[in-house]
Amino acid sequence: MIDLIEMGKKAQSASFDLGQLGTNEKNNALLKMADSLIANTKNIIIENKKDIENAKNNGIAKAMIDRLMLDEDRILGMAEGLRQVVALPDPIGRIDRGWTTTAGLDIVQERVPLGVIGMIYEARPNVTVDAAGLCFKAGNAVILRGGKEAINSNIVLADTLRNALKEIGITENAVQLVSDTSHEIANEMMQLTDYIDVLIPRGSGKFIKMVVNKAKVPIIETGAGNCHIYVDKDADLDKALPIIINAKVQRPSVCNAAEKVVLHKDIAEKFLPKLYQALKDNNVQVRGDERAVKIVSDIIPATEDDWYTEYNDYIIAVKVVDNLDEAIKHINKYNTKHSESIITENYAASRQFMKQIDAAVVYANASTRFTDGNEFGFGAEIGISTQKLHARGPMGANELTTTKYLVQGDGQIRE
Structure with missing residues (x-):
């Protein structure tokens, strides 16, 4: 005993x-x-x-x-x-x-x-x-x-x-x-x-x-990670796709994996079909709001619980928003204060996002998977405090x- x-x-x-x-x-x-x-x-x-x-x-x-x-x-x-x-x-x-x-x-x-x-x-x-x-x-x-x-x-x-x-x-x-x-x-x-x-x-x-x-x-x-990646209207979409795939697929069970993608409406029609196909090719189930489902009909309708859920699995949910302010409001409502990222070439947008998002780590144009003591140069980590x-x-x-x-x-x- x-x-x-x-x-x-x-x-x-x-x-x-x-x-x-x-x-x-x-x-x-x-x-x-x-x-x-x-x-x-x-x-x-x-x-x-x-x-x-x-x-x-x-x-x-x-x-x-x-x-x-x-x-x-x-x-x-x-x-x-x-x-x-x-x-x-x-x-x-x-x-x-x-x-x-x-x-x-x-x-x-x-x-x-x-x-x-x-x-x-x-x-x-x-x-x-x-x-x-x-x-x-x-x-x-x-x-x-x-x-x-x-x-x-x-x-x-x-x-x-x-x-x-x-x-x-x-x-x-x-x-x-x-x-x-x-x-x-x-x-x-x-x-x-x-x-x-x-x-x-x-x-x-x-x-x-x-x-x-x-x-x-x-x-x-420590630890709970309902992490988001927001793709802004001024994003370089060639950067956005590999960042999202890396953040979701590399190790989907860890707390710094992306669980949600938020898309600006101006790029959603062009970008979401490519994103959906890339996620599908990596065996990721995609859920989404009404606007996402209208763009890609094979996307599974998301429930309110989805927005709060840390899947730790090959599942991701997509939200389409009208502007940066709505994206920030949505993320701050549902996140776990862990890691959030914006993909944009607009410096002012990236600064606003990084200033107004309430999380331990906020990125611009990078995968959330970098939230790690080893990657930060600490040698190791005892946890990620939220x-x-x-x-x-x-x-x-x-x-x-x-x-x-x-x-x-x-x-x-x-x-």
């Missing part, structure tokens, strides 16, 4: 030890973890195949199985992500600002670890490595609780990282995995306020909402820190 309180105590002790490590010690440990992943590739793939087979037997969608799958390239990618984290500046000890008060007190605001971070996530085994690496770089211990779909993969990945730390004399309790995937254990973890400083859920919008509603531990909300407090957008090591004030006096007392 899992004793979460005991795990919490071990994590707190480990977080204190990590806070005493220097940058070189942390970086050497991360390199050791990366090398250990590569060395253990064969065993990781064997365990991952068990999860894949179970997923197929349980009828899990093809797009979701893609999120679950690990091969040599993806393991290499996880290891490279850790090496990129090594190359990042160490956020711990960085001075954000400093000043001297009228009383002669010297004050500096310094970056420090959050402490113990809890991760509750679904069928993404790469999260096990990304979270462990980023938390470690920022001096935090982490308690990981993945979904049952990836349990065999998560166990072997966590054991690989823990053994790497142990081999070089650093506490393996910096990384702990909750092997019990029951809802009861997840609920208990959400209440562990005495031991976990911050809880970060990753998964579907429904899953994240459940964690937010149940948890007593402070939450950084809230506004503490962190927003892809979260790297810097977002896993807080600050404290260090005040140096010389006998001052307050009058």
Whole structure:
């Protein structure tokens, strides 16, 4: 039986030890973890195949199985992500600002670890490595609780990282995995306020909402991605088509995949038939509003629920609007504050869109698939925050820190 309180105590002790490590010690440990992943590739793939087979037997969608799958390239990618984290500046000890008060007190605001971070996530085994690496770089211990779909993969990945730390004399309790995937254990973890400083859920919008509603531990909300691409009347349509196909088709199950396309009426008649055919050729089901269906009769009529839905599948919905203002209003109503993109050659239109869209990341003439810690140069990410407090957008090591004030006096007392 899992004793979460005991795990919490071990994590707190480990977080204190990590806070005493220097940058070189942390970086050497991360390199050791990366090398250990590569060395253990064969065993990781064997365990991952068990999860894949179970997923197929349980009828899990093809797009979701893609999120679950690990091969040599993806393991290499996880290891490279850790090496990129090594190359990042160490956020711990960085001075954000400093000043001297009228009383002669010297004050500096310094970056420090959050402490113990809890991760509750679904069928993404790469999260096990990304979270462990980023938390470690920022001096935090982490308690990981993945979904049952990836349990065999998560166990072997966590054991690989823990053994790497142990081999070089650093506490393996910096990384702990909750092997019990029951809802009861997840609920208990959400209440562990005495031991976990911050809880970060990753998964579907429904899953994240459940964690937010149940948890007593402070939450950084991440992940749900009902992402839109708006094609303006002044768009270069030769750019628009490959951007949309990339954003929808490359990995449809991830949170930065495009779920909706919004078209200006002036280009809809010309562009939508080409877009529909390209999506159909990539096995994407297209739904749309009345105006879209009038242009392409094979498009399936969309319901009101469609506009709110993050499909995580080969499905996309199309909306035709009269102007940029209507596009912005529609997107702000239905989006999840994740990533939105405008395709246009009109600079004023792109500036208005980027200023008025309420989302963590807003693009002009680029795929939403770039919303990713690795693509942003963070080495990896622990999640993509869709809230506004503490962190927003892809979260790297810097977002896993807080600050404290260090005040140096010389006998001052307050009058």
